[in-house]
Amino acid sequence: MSREFGYTDADFNKVRSELRALAGINLADSKVSLVYSRLAPRVRKLGLKEVKQYLNYLETHPDEQEHFINALTTNLTSFFREPHHFDMLQEFIQSGERCERLWCAASSTGEEPYSIAMTLVKAFGRFDISSRLVASDIDSSVLNKASSGVYPLDKVDPIENKKSFFLRGKDANLGYAKVVPQLRNLIEFRKVNLLDNSYPIQAGLDVIFCRNVMIYFDKETQVQILEKLLEKLRPGGLYIAGHSENFNHLGHLMTPIGRTAYRKV
Ligand SMILES: C[S@@+](CC[C@H](N)C(=O)[O-])C[C@H]1O[C@@H](n2cnc3c(N)ncnc32)[C@H](O)[C@@H]1O
Structure with missing residues (x-):
């Protein structure tokens, strides 16, 4: 295969080990071409000729780590x-459970935390609520997008009661909708690497959403992260995992209550 920049198996293996060390993400053998296509824009932008030169640059310029991580994360998500x-x-709230502080721990471009916020507003029947949500991700570019709260209309159109939650753009913003300030104000966006030893979030949370990110980590790392997340959740708090992230074997930590949903023991 002819490529614009030099790229070898050794480069791919180095990318894999760097990404694993920085973000915990394991890349399968099949991701050789994906890695090249994700890194090529950075190699081009820096005026380099080979991925190997880029990896040397990464080693000597710690600031580049942010671009490296942003380029290699997979950010697929959607509203609801x-x-x-x-x-x-919604049932958790309507059953009278305390639901004041929530954390969405791999929030990508924001569709998930805004869906949580819309659910809070729906369950409480108003915008003026005391519940607050922290939404975090390792990827600074998706956090910026999430924070702006602007989405193409076709993503927003299927949302029930969308007129209460979004403003349609005009002129230069035609074809886009923006989250209303009352919804945006319920969320604080922060950069958090789940691999870090501790998280800058106060303990006693009522709900954690951590969906479709554990799949990128090996089993041992998953359990380490889960234990750190659970330190932040109150007993009886709700932990929501992604559809292929099953923790039923960790019954001493949390009780399964439905499709990849748990209550902290
Ligand atoms: C596939 S998206 C899932 C988004 C959303 N939770 C959902 O289920 O729709 C995975 C997200 O995890 C983030 N991520 C990957 N590794 C991470 C880490 N070590 N710490 C925090 N976030 C991470 C990625 O940047 C990406 O936005």
Whole structure:
């Protein structure tokens, strides 16, 4: 295969080990071409000729780590993805459980935390609520996008009651909608690497959403991260995982209550 920049198996293996060390993410053998296509824009931008030169640059310029991570994370998400989890959150609130502080721990471009916030507003029947949500990700570019709260109309159109939650753009913003300030104000966006030893979030949380990110970590790292996340959740608090992230074997830590949803023991 002819490529614009030099790229060898050794480069791929180095990318793999760097990404694993920085973000915990394991790349499968099949991701050789994906890695090249994600890094090529950085190699081009820096005026380099080979991925190997880029990896040397990464080693000597710690600031480049942010671009490296941003380029290699997979940020697929959508509004009300796995909708049963939002029904569960609504039931949790309506059963009278305390739901004041929530954390969405791999929030990508924001569709997930805004879906949580819309669920809070729906469950409480108003915007003026005391509940607050921290939404975090390792990737600074998706956090910026999430924080701006601007989405193409086709993503927003299927949302129930969208007129209460979004403003349609005009002129230069035609074709886009922006989250209303009352919804945006319920969320604080922060950069958090789940691999870090401790998280800058106060303990006693009522709900944690951590969906579709554990799949990138090996089993041992998953359990280490889960234990750190659970330190932040109150007993009886709700922990929501992604559809292929099953923790039923950790019954001493949390009790399964439905499709990849748990209550802290
Ligand atoms: C596939 S998206 C899932 C988004 C959302 N939770 C959902 O289920 O729709 C995975 C997200 O995890 C983030 N991520 C990957 N490694 C991470 C880490 N070590 N710490 C925090 N976030 C991470 C990525 O940047 C990406 O935005």
